[in-house]
Amino acid sequence: MEKTNGISRARFLAGAAAVGLTGAVLPAGPAAATGTSGQGRRHRGLKHRGVVYTVGAGETPGTAWSAARMRRDVRVIRDDLHADTLDVTGDGVERLTATAAEAAERGLHVWLQPTLGDVPEREILESIAECGRFAERLRRQGASVDFSVGCEFWLFVPGIVPGETVLDRVANLQKGTVDMAKMQRRLARFTAKAAAVGRSVFHGRLSYAAAQDEDFEPVDWTLFDVVGIDYYSYHRQPADYVRELKRYLRWGKPLAITEFGTCAYVGAPESGGMGWYIVDYDKNPPEIKGDLVRSEHTQAAYLADLLDVFESMNLYAAMAFEFVTPDAPHRTDNPRYDLDLASYSITKTIKDHPDDPSSEWHWEPKEAFRTLSRRYRMCP
Template sequence: MGVATAVGTTGWATAAEPTPIGTSDGNARRRGLTHRGVCYTLGAGETPGTAWQPARVRDDVRAIQRELHADSIKVTGDGVQRLTTTAAEAAERGLHIWLEPTLGDQPEQDILDHLAECGRFAERLRRQGAKVDLSVGCEFWLFVPGIVPGAHVLERIANLQNGTFDPVHMQRELRRFIGRAARVGRSVFHGRLSYASAQGDEVDWTLFDIVGLNYYSSFPRRSSYVRELEKYLRWGKPLAITEFGTCTFVGAPEAGGMGWATVDYTKDPPEIIGNPIRSEHTQAVYLLELLDVFESMGLYSAMAFEFITPDQPHRKEIRYDLDLASYGIVKVIKDNPNDPESDWHWKPKESFHALARRYARAATD
């Protein structure tokens, strides 16, 4: 959803203090985005066939650098080893890293301990010369128990949609936990700190160096995007678009961050709901449209959501084509679609090629 060991010496120079980065001033507007990249989500995997594998990570990070031509990667998800191994691989390739631990549905202290361990690793990378920013988390109301009622993410989403929650309590608890996370982040990491907020969240951005926003709006006019995003520049700090993207069907941009809900997971195997029309073109057009807006505003970074969703494979039968509901810019193809443990590979979608052309062009400007 729009949801380790120390690294040895590798020849990086000792990192200096963070250098100033562009905000919304005239110079930033002229040069476009500072960083262009993609979100890379990590987890244990839904099935043995989608379990995390270091070899896949190496291949994917290589493709993100060489084929997508991204200069940045958001390493997010849970599992300290998964996150730090991937961040180290990205650092070896010279990519800018946005490290964002998102352990969910666990006690608050466990989530903060997970953040602290990842933050300490990020600091080691930074001191060795890697380009790394640390996000203390993502949309805490979704992942941290007690902010919104619900035993897990899907229950919390349902309660938000049904209005069965206390908005005052939600904002109070959200601000409280963001404050705790910011203090933990500052205690272990001395580079730039941020948080990936949802649109409409009340965040005290004085706690952070970079304003982070998961952005899924859809407007018919570019001016509407600019007007909405300018509200996040009033803090006088760089604005990072920590997620932006859409699914792979006609009308997906209008569904925003809920495009994934077009799957009925109560059925075995899961089925697509209704009769959506698969459209890689819709996804590609939306991504480029938003990227143009972000470039025109001279924002700090934009991370397309997301590179891959291994548990949503593409199939020719629309009824079972879970890639329709995927935000991934590559599609997963199983060798044996009926075997959960089957090996798989990925193929670029139209959106991958569109972003690759744009990112490559920006790198030579």
């Protein structure tokens, strides 16, 4: 049965950013880089290069998920973006599995990651089991598949942080009233449960997508085969990224960057995970706060810089966040309503009728799309 978490990834990150948690900059710590894929052999550069594809139900009828649109997008991701990996995430088992199957059929490496929130723990574990069983079927049929049991459980799973909804939990974190030690114990218990469920149904490489602040979200990576990090740092020098990322290699396991990216305006990279937090949703229609300068080049240059870092470290995988954000349309008539400024998408959503929620829409590539396409095409 299809489920929806009732909140878009963009809106979730906007709230998380308000707490100052997503994309927090970590202090540099000592660690030894392995320079390997974690499977006993060296490789040059990234092993897998891809993009995140979210399969949520959509916030309006006009942005509802479409199987036909998904199939077209997967072909573009393979043939025009030249990605070799599709990170299939979101909620709704049918949407997730249909998209994963299409990616596998097109010869892409599949990173399948259900992300279900604001429902009972039992339903989240059932979703992990269903998706994991499907991933195992794909793997046995010869597809290249990694399975991630989820993303940042501390916010999506009720009962870890007090609050019935994502936004309630954000508010409680923002107030500073959460018992962090108790929260981390609950988080560890649920992560272990999720890993056990995933391991029971999927026999390939198992992972999880964690927030990059280890002090906030410590993960027992012995439970998993691949370390997964949602990475939104900003540094002026490449060496600072390397120093920061090396700490995740101390586990002696492959490191996957499960999300990386920024928005298309001047100053967005410096905002890290807070790049989303520029929309006033209390207004109708929502508007951009402040006088931001749109810059697709800023977004593209940041992606290129991070790819250089990931390639130099021979990481296992990196998936740019994200391919398309239908609920953040681009507008040229009035920059105040250009919600694409708050999107990390490498494409821009164009609605046929901007003021009509049910309007048809299409996407057009941003400079970031073209930059990734050139970079991915050059790789073996």
